[in-house]
Amino acid sequence: MRTKRFSEQQIANALSQLASGREPEVVCEDLQITRETLEAWRSRFAGAALSTAQRLREAEMELGALKRMYAELALENERLKILLTGKR
Template identity: 40%
Template sequence: MKNPVVISEAQIVKAIKEYEGGRDLKDICRELNIHKSTFYNWRKKYSGMDAQELKRLKELEEENRKLKQMYAELALDNKMLKDVLSKKF
């Protein structure tokens, strides 16, 4: 399996704008080494954004993922503590 290529926010925005400007999708996908379904997912999710907005969205999504993980860990810790406290000594 190939290592995934990291594509910047600026490249995603540029690709979407080029496509909307009439550039052939096959050329864009070949240049970025992506499947057309990946491009369509980007277009659906990021159309109308500039590179800064896209970067901020990705930062917020990453922060959200970390917070969800922290919540899950704390909920598990809380449950374990309640279980320990509910047992009679």
């Protein structure tokens, strides 16, 4: 799994700098990111408070865990069906 290079706090700080009128090129240069990354952050976290961004991240992590659990259970269920029917 890919690790995040920037925390939600750093992203929120960058977006607040943009909101205060700082040039996007300067913010990108300071953080060493591309303009596309900055626009992706802006579209994802636009108008969201830091707590909202943190809750979103936690929800995404929980969803990922639930998807993995479902995949494991579905695989186990399929194996049990094969064992019960005797088909391979």
